[in-house]
Amino acid sequence: MQCVTQRGQRTGRKRGGGGWKMVGFLLLLLLGLAFVLLFICTGLLKWNELRYRKKGLPPGTMGWPVFGETTEFMKQGPSFMKNRRARYGFLFKSHILGCPTVVCMDPELNSNMLMNEGKGLVPGYPQSMLNIMGKWNIAAVSGSLHKAIRSSMLGLISPTVIRSQHLSKIDENMRYFLCDWNGKLIDIQEKTKEMWLLLALKLIAGIETGTLSEALKSEIYKLLKGTISLPFNFPGTNYHNGLQARKKIITILQSIIKERRREDCCRTRGDMLDSLLGLDVDDEAKLSDEQIVDTIITLVYSGFETVSTTTMMSVKYLHDHPKVLEELREEHFEIRRNKSSEDKIDWNDYKSMKFTRAVICETLRLATVVNGVLRKTTQDIELKGFVVPKGWKIYVYTREMNYDPFMYPEPLSFSPWRWMNKNLESNQFFLAFGGGGRLCPGKELGIAEISMFLHYFVTRYRWEEVGGEKLLKFPRVEAPNGLHIRVSDY
Numbered sequence: 001m002q003c004v005t006q007r008g009q010r011t012g013r014k015r016g017g018g019g020w021k022m023v024g025f026l027l028l029l030l031l032g033l034a035f036v037l038l039f040i041c042t043g044l045l046k047w048n049e050l051r052y053r054k055k056g057l058p059p060g061t062m063g064w065p066v067f068g069e070t071t072e073f074m075k076q077g078p079s080f081m082k083n084r085r086a087r088y089g090f091l092f093k094s095h096i097l098g099c100p101t102v103v104c105m106d107p108e109l110n111s112n113m114l115m116n117e118g119k120g121l122v123p124g125y126p127q128s129m130l131n132i133m134g135k136w137n138i139a140a141v142s143g144s145l146h147k148a149i150r151s152s153m154l155g156l157i158s159p160t161v162i163r164s165q166h167l168s169k170i171d172e173n174m175r176y177f178l179c180d181w182n183g184k185l186i187d188i189q190e191k192t193k194e195m196w197l198l199l200a201l202k203l204i205a206g207i208e209t210g211t212l213s214e215a216l217k218s219e220i221y222k223l224l225k226g227t228i229s230l231p232f233n234f235p236g237t238n239y240h241n242g243l244q245a246r247k248k249i250i251t252i253l254q255s256i257i258k259e260r261r262r263e264d265c266c267r268t269r270g271d272m273l274d275s276l277l278g279l280d281v282d283d284e285a286k287l288s289d290e291q292i293v294d295t296i297i298t299l300v301y302s303g304f305e306t307v308s309t310t311t312m313m314s315v316k317y318l319h320d321h322p323k324v325l326e327e328l329r330e331e332h333f334e335i336r337r338n339k340s341s342e343d344k345i346d347w348n349d350y351k352s353m354k355f356t357r358a359v360i361c362e363t364l365r366l367a368t369v370v371n372g373v374l375r376k377t378t379q380d381i382e383l384k385g386f387v388v389p390k391g392w393k394i395y396v397y398t399r400e401m402n403y404d405p406f407m408y409p410e411p412l413s414f415s416p417w418r419w420m421n422k423n424l425e426s427n428q429f430f431l432a433f434g435g436g437g438r439l440c441p442g443k444e445l446g447i448a449e450i451s452m453f454l455h456y457f458v459t460r461y462r463w464e465e466v467g468g469e470k471l472l473k474f475p476r477v478e479a480p481n482g483l484h485i486r487v488s489d490y
Contacts (some may be wrong), residue, residue, distance in 0.1 A: 007074055052100055054095070060084065060093035060103075077474030081397060091386055097126055097374075098231075102235060102383070102395040107404065111428045113375060115436035117142070117286025124376030124393045128231030132223055132242045133301065134176075134294035135285075138441075139481030149295060150441055152287055154428040156272040157297075157445040163347045165270060166203055167448065169346040173199045174452045181461060182489045187482040188315050192308040192453075199449065200300050205256055206271040210413045216252060219245040220300060227301070228476060232286045244295075253293045259291070299442065309477050311453055314359055316483065318458070320466055324359065324416055325458065331355045332455050337402050345455060356451045358419035364432040365402045366414055367477050372397040373434070398431045404485065463487045 008198050013238060052062050063069035073080050073096045081103065090106040104110055113121060122142040125133075130140050155161070161341070177195055197217055201207040226242015233240050260277055264401050276292050287295065318325040335349050364370075373396050381388045403411040407420060407429060424430060433440040440446075463485040471479050 025356075047252055049286055052095070054387075054389060057389070058091040058093050058102060058383075058386040059088040062095045062100070068098075068100075070096050070098070073097075074475060078399060081217070081400070083301065085400075091383060098128075099126075099393050101374075101395050102386075102388045103395045103397055104383065105400055106384070107401050107429050110372075110398055111431065111435065112399065113394065113396050114429070114431060114438060116372070117375070117437055120377055120379045120380050120381045121375040121394070122378055122453050124374035126231070126374075128239065129227050132226045132239075132246050134297055136291040136294035136300040137301075138295070139298070139302075146437070149287065149291065150437070151301070151443045152276065153295065156275055157442050159444050162445055164228035166445065167319070167347060167350065168344060169203060170199065170449055170452050173202060173440050178453070178456045178460060181451065181487045184486055184487055185466060186463075186485050188485050189312050189483045190477050192311040192315075193304065195311070195453065196304055196308040196449070197300070200303055202271075204272045204296055204299055204335060205253075206269045206273070207256075212252070217360065219248045219252075220304070223249065223297070224301065224304060249297065250293055253296060254289065257289055257292065272296075302440070303442060303446060303449075305476070306440075307449055309369050310360060310363050310367070310446075311450050312364045312452065312483060313369070313477060314454065315457070315463070315485070316379055316465075316471070317363055318359070318368070319463065319485070321414050327355055328359060329458050332335075335455070336459060341403075345452060350448060350451060353415060353451050353455070354420065356454055356462065357425075357447060359454070360447055360450050361419045361430075361432070362414060362416040365408070365430070366412075368399050368473065369404050369477055370432055371399045371474070373438075401429050401431065404429070458490075461487050462490050 036428050061069065064073070069080075073094070076083075084094070084103065085105050090109075091102060091104055093100065095101065096103075098237050101155070104113070115487035125140060130137070133140065135141075138146065138153065141149060157166070174195075177198070196218070197220060198209055198213060201213050201216060207213050222238075222241045222245035224242075225238045226240075226245065229242065231239050233243065257274070257277070260273065273292075273296070276287060303416065318328065331353060335345070335352065375394045375396060377388050377390050377392050377394065379390050381394070384395075402408070405411050407427070408422075419425065428435070433443045466484045466486050467481075469479050469481045469483055471477070471483070
C-alpha cells in the first residue's frame with residue numbers, strides 16, 4: 001500500500017512539473033509575441049516617419065501608416081494641438097483626417113492664408129465630406145467658379161435682400177415657433193436645430209411646416225451626421241446613411257425645381273429658389289440645376305452648424321450670466337416700447353440691437369463653433385522658413401486665437417461688453433466668419449436670425465436649466481444628451 005502511495009506521489013510530481021513547464025513555455029511564447037509586435041509597431045512608426053521626411057518640413061510626428069494621428073486628434077482635440085505646439089512650435093506636421101497635414105497655429109499666418117487665398121492654396125476638405133456635400137458646394141470650389149457661386153449666394157442673402165425680403169419672414173417664423181413654450185420642458189439643442197431647418201426651408205424654397213419639411217428634416221439630419229463620421233461606406237454606418245440621404249434630398253429638390261419650371265413664369269414665390277431660377281442665361285451668376293441643388297444643401301448645412309449651435313450656446317451663456325441677460329432684456333424691451341404686440345421688427349430695430357450683436361459675437365468666440373479650415377497646396381508653399389510640399393493639407397487652426405489674452409483680456413470670461421464701441425468684429429484675427437474671399441456670405445443672415453430669436457425669447461420667457469447636461473466642445477459643440485430648460489412666461 002505504501003509503495004502504491006509513493007508511486008502516486010512521484011507521478012503527481014511529474015505531472016506537476018510538466019504543468020509548470022507548459023506555463024513557462026506559454027509565458028515565453030507570449031513574451032516573444034509581444035516583442036515581435038513591439039518590433040513591428042516600432043518599425044511601422046519609424047517607416048511612416050521616414051516616408052514623410054522631406055527637407056524643409058516643420059517638425060512633428062506622423063503616427064501610424066494610413067491612420068496617422070487621427071484617433072488621438074479626435075479624442076484629445078484642443079489638448080492634442082496644445083501639446084504639439086508646446087513641443088514643436090506654432091507650425092508642425094502630422095497625419096490627420098486621412099492625409100499628411102501641416103497644422104498652423106500662428107495667428108498672423110492664419111489670417112494671411114484666409115485673406116489671400118489663391119496663392120498656391122485651394123480648399124482642402126476631405127473627399128468623403130465632398131461626396132456628401134456635393135462637388136459644387138461653395139467650400140469646395142475655387143477661382144472663377146467660386147466667384148460665380150459666391151455671387152449667386154450674395155444675391156440671395158445680402159443685407160439689402162435681407163432687409164427687403166427676408167426679415168419679415170424671419171419675424172413671422174420666430175413668432176410662430178416661440179408662441180407656446182410656456183410651462184414646457186424644452187431641449188433647446190433640438191429646438192434650435194428645428195428652428196433653423198424649418199426657417200431655412202421656408203426662405204430657400206417656400207416649404208412650410210408639414211409632410212415635406214418632415215421628410216427633408218429626417219434626411220438632412222442623416223446627411224449632417226455623415227459629414228462628421230468616419231468614411232466607411234457600409235450599410236448601417238453614419239457615412240453610408242449620409243450618402244443615401246443626399247440621394248433622397250437631391251430627388252426631392254429636383255422635383256421641386258421641375259415643378260417650378262412648369263409653373264407660369266409670371267408666378268413668383270419670393271424665395272431664394274425663385275431668384276436662382278430667374279437669373280438670365282447670360283448672367284455670370286447663372287447656375288445649372290446640379291449647382292443649384294448643391295447650393296441649397298450648402299445653405300442648409302452651413303447655417304445648421306453655426307446658427308443653431310450659436311443660438312443654443314447663447315441661451316446657455318445668458319442663463320449662466322444674469323447681468324448679461326438683464327442688459328439684453330433692457331435692449332429688447334426698449335424696442336418693444338414703441339410697438340404694439342402685433343408690430344414686426346423692422347430693419348432699423350434690428351440694426352439698433354448693438355448689445356445683442358455683442359452677445360452673439362462673444363458666444364461665437366467663447367464656444368468656438370468653428371475650429372478652423374483646411375487648405376490644400378497646389379505648389380510648394382513657404383511658411384516662416386519651412387516648406388509645405390505640393391499636395392499636402394494645411395489645417396488653419398483658429399481656435400486658440402479666440403482665447404488670446406492680449407486681444408481678449410480674461411479670455412475665458414463671457415463678457416459681451418468687450419465688443420461694444422470697438423472694432424473687434426472687423427479685426428483681422430477674429431475669424432469666426434472666415435475672411436477675405438471666403439468670408440461667410442450668410443454672416444448677416446445668421447446674425448439676423450439669432451437676433452430675432454433672442455428678441456422674442458427673452459421678452460416672452462424666463463427659463464432655468466434642468467439636469468445640468470454635459471457639453472462637448474470638440475470636434476463640434478454639442479450636448480450629447482440634450483440641453484434641457486424649463487420655460488415659463490416672463
